[in-house]
Amino acid sequence: MLILKPKFEFDVSVEAELTPELAEKSLEEIKNFKVWYGNAEKTLGELFDVEKEGDGKKLLLDGDFSKVKWVGTGMDDGEIVIKGNIGANCGAYMKGGRITIEGSADDWLGAEMKDGEIIVKGNAKNLIGCAYYGNPSGMQGGKILIEGNAGNYIGEKMTGGTIEIKGNAGDFIGTEMKGGEIIIHGNCGYAGGDMKAGTIKIGGEFDLLPTFRKSENGWTGDVLVGGEGRILKI
Template sequence: MHNSRHTFSTLSLSEILNLEVHEGNRKRKLKELFEVSTGPYTSPEGFTIWMKGDFSKVRYIGYGMSTGKIVLEGVAGMHLGEEMKGGFIQVYGDAGSWVGSMMQGGRIEVFGDVGDYTGAAYRGSGRGMRGGEIIVHGNALNETGCYMRGGLIKVYGSVGQFTGMHMHGGTIMVGGETEGRDGAEMTKGKIVILGRVPSLLPTFKIEAIKPRVKVGEERVEGPFYMFTGDLAENGEGKLYVSKNNNPHLKEFEKYLSPVKVR
């Protein structure tokens, strides 16, 4: 499924049906695995691929795409939108791990849950997502935004551990709760958590209580505890945690500098 939008937009139906794809270590014709039909063609920018069914074992859907749109009604496999540069992917279902890995632009929206490493880097690489936007209406597993350098990730549900690990830029918003270790070894960027966190790493320092915080073009109402870190990495990252949903963090307020009234 590498460069699927670019490939399909330049081919006839007959040519599409005879494209070779890998099923395990074997090559098969696309027509042997999928039913394919076409509609009127307008332009590369207006080109849309509609996919219906269980694609949980199909990897790299939308890999490197730069324009157009992919709509998937079902389950998407791993590496959805990897190295994506533009365009729009919508999934009306769940998606596997590595959604938007090393993404540079465009938008991915998943109306279900996703796996591990959303917007993260390859194993051994230090360059994760650099631009674009990933919206997850469900939950995400571990290491969301690992090595992230730019762009925006919004997870409206809950996440696993190590959200924003090694983060060097960009913004992550979590609407639900986390399993902890948020922002481990981050140096820059912003993490906003609206739900509950079990605890914070000891290498984050409380700086202020903020009434609201900006996430992309949106202002999210708080109040939020604002921490900076990871100090073990001399980090300047910002971690915003809901004050109302984390009463166990109230003890940190004693470390705030008193406000001088003039």
């Protein structure tokens, strides 16, 4: 297991594509791993206290990582545990393994992920499981669980997988959704705009577009795009 702790409070963002594979490297290689601190290239050892326990494929990020971006990018197995908040793009392009965030998460959590599991004990911001701007597909598989609340544009362009939010969410849920499932236990704003397929389940209050038709157990649409997506009340 590899344990990282920030040496000081970061003034600018840190771009660090940290994955569990890093834990298998030697301590010297880990400390010399290159990251970006703002526009300056730094080594991991300059920014973090680094401790290695055995050779297990696991990262423990201990402290405030709210300005650290791209953690878990493209990871395909292993485990990351974050004992605090995490910055943007956590779990982007993820293909396997598990990320547990004991605090809250910034924007673009699990963007375009293909498999694996992300658990957030706190809240998450916007664009969970979405496609990056200009790309055709968002989340394709795996599961994201938010135990708190979430922001806007959840699951935009997603084609598979599951996003579950135990609290409330914002506006524009499942926009251009093409598959998969979004579950919101609380309230949210507008859901399903330009939705073609997939399922959105909502436990609380939400805003329904006039382009959805009533079906036997919910609503089907978005009819403006010939969609057969389903919005269900749970």
